[in-house]
Amino acid sequence: MTETSGTGGTTGESRTSGEVWVVGATGRVGRGVTARLAARGLTVVPVGRSRERMIAAAAEAGLPGDAKVVVAGSAERIAEEIVRERPRVVVNTMGAFAATALVIARACMPGGHYVDQANDVVAVDRLLALHDEAVRAGSALVTGAGFGVLATEAVVAKLCEGRPAPHRVRVDSVASVAIEAGAFGAALAASMVDALAAGGRRYENGRPVTSRLGAGPQQLNLPDGESAKSAGFASGELTAAHAASGAPFVTATSALVPAAPPARALLPPLGRLLSVPALRSFAAGRLARVRIKAAPRPRTHSWGHAVVEWEDGTRREGWLRAGDGMDYTAGVTAAVTELLARGVGRPGAWTPAAALGADLATTAGGTFVLD
Ligand SMILES: NC(=O)c1ccc[n+]([C@@H]2O[C@H](COP(=O)([O-])OP(=O)(O)OC[C@H]3O[C@@H](n4cnc5c(N)ncnc54)[C@H](OP(=O)(O)O)[C@@H]3O)[C@@H](O)[C@H]2O)c1
Structure with missing residues (x-):
């Protein structure tokens, strides 16, 4: 070497x-x-x-x-x-x-x-x-x-292929990941804290607007018979779905965001706290050192999902199936x-x-x- x-x-x-x-x-x-x-x-x-x-x-x-x-x-x-x-x-x-x-x-x-x-x-x-x-x-x-962005962006691109720009798009990202034993890790901790601090966002009339972190909770029936819950956050998936479709109205949800009401209620204040840079780096540092136990992935597959609607009432839906999200x-x-x-x-x-x-x-x- x-x-x-x-x-x-x-x-x-x-x-x-x-x-x-x-x-x-x-x-x-x-x-x-x-x-x-x-x-x-x-x-x-x-x-x-x-x-x-x-x-x-x-x-x-x-x-x-x-x-x-x-x-x-x-x-x-x-x-x-x-x-x-x-x-x-x-x-x-x-x-x-x-x-x-x-x-x-x-x-x-x-x-x-x-x-x-x-x-x-x-x-x-x-x-x-x-x-x-x-x-x-x-x-x-x-x-x-990675799974996040490509699994939803690719479905949007497929559904929109050869068609005019749709009116409305929603993408949902359901990663299923096996957990490795050990420290949570600085990279993942920083990503999670940055995502919480970024809060919620959606596209309205072609412009990005702030929305509530955890908005628009979804109960998703997955094509393999399993199910998942997801809720809104300001992800790269949102940016990519907007660019891939040209739709003026776009939302994005993720199964990584708690969709159950008690946890969802805590997200906006937590996001506001983490928008303070010193608190953000403190939280990321603490989270990085947390020891976690190995666990199998919670669902058989990871899924990217998109629902695309045109002004004439046409609606198309599609999925991308993958294995472990990592x-x-x-x-x-x-x-x-x-x-x-x-x-x-x-x-x-x-x-x-x-x-x-x-x-x-x-x-x-x-x-x-x-x-
Ligand atoms: N888009 C997606 O769907 C998706 C999916 C999975 C992961 N991710 C993201 O991908 C990133 C990597 O995830 P991971 O699970 O592989 O993280 P990880 O296991 O913690 O690995 C991070 C790597 O970066 C290195 N590193 C950290 N700080 C460094 C520094 N200052 N200088 C040089 N190297 C440094 C670490 O090296 P040491 O050995 O020295 O610690 C380690 O090799 C995370 O941000 C995660 O959120 C995205």
Whole structure:
């Protein structure tokens, strides 16, 4: 194994090496992505804050014994290494995307590509705002490359294919995830706290408006006979469903948001508390250290769902079925990364189906169930 030396590797301003860097290769998503990309023959470089853990991650993923690793412990330090070495694609699984995504994505430009799994609305909207910069730089930046965003965005795109823009869209995201024993983890804790702090949002007359966190609770009868409850929050799914459909009225719910009345009543005050930055980082820090027990996934499948309505009264409904939501996320990120590494994809900042088409959802292991 070799650490980067900080010399060489730069191939010119807009040219990149053939390497794919995985930031957070020891994490749950990062491990899955590293193993999948290594198995597909890509030159994968684990990036993280501990040399020992990166070497172990490389070995676990089946990378060769002399595989390169990069040691850097903050988005800023990682960005410096990217600028120096110009990898072709950087996968960011370190979380806290509202803070880390822009720093790392900007370092990939010009010419390099970027992928993350953000699904809080702040992080997704910030990354998408880099679109013009990315086009000029010849870089593809893909955010929301996970169950959250793709599983609903792809269904909306399928239902709207070849039709005029609908009037109203609702998307529901029902991830089913097995829990690994251990600490909750900083990345997931930051995502949950950021999502709560972002509150609720919907599109009305084509504009994003604030709504109550936990609004519009749904009781969903899933196609496999199981059921789930979900409620509204300001997710990347909302942004993507609006962009994919062009509908003026869009709402998004998630099964991660408690839909039962007592818990739902607590969400708005909790969200307001967490909008104070000091309280937010305190809460994320505490949550990250919470020890959790292993548990099987609560439902057989993860489901993305969309209901699309046109002004003439036409209504279409569809689902995307996947297995464990975390495994599917690793599958989506790996599929997007491989395509970008092989030169497929357009410059710009995108959600995954917007970048690479709705069938990416099946390439990554999902199955459409459309009416
Ligand atoms: N869109 C979706 O559907 C979806 C699905 C699943 C996950 N996610 C999101 O994806 C992210 C990753 O999830 P996960 O479950 O894989 O998290 P995780 O297991 O906690 O992994 C996070 C990784 O990031 C690394 N990391 C954290 N802080 C770092 C720093 N300052 N510098 C360098 N590396 C750092 C960690 O390294 P150490 O070993 O040093 O701690 C670890 O390897 C989370 O934000 C999560 O919310 C999204």
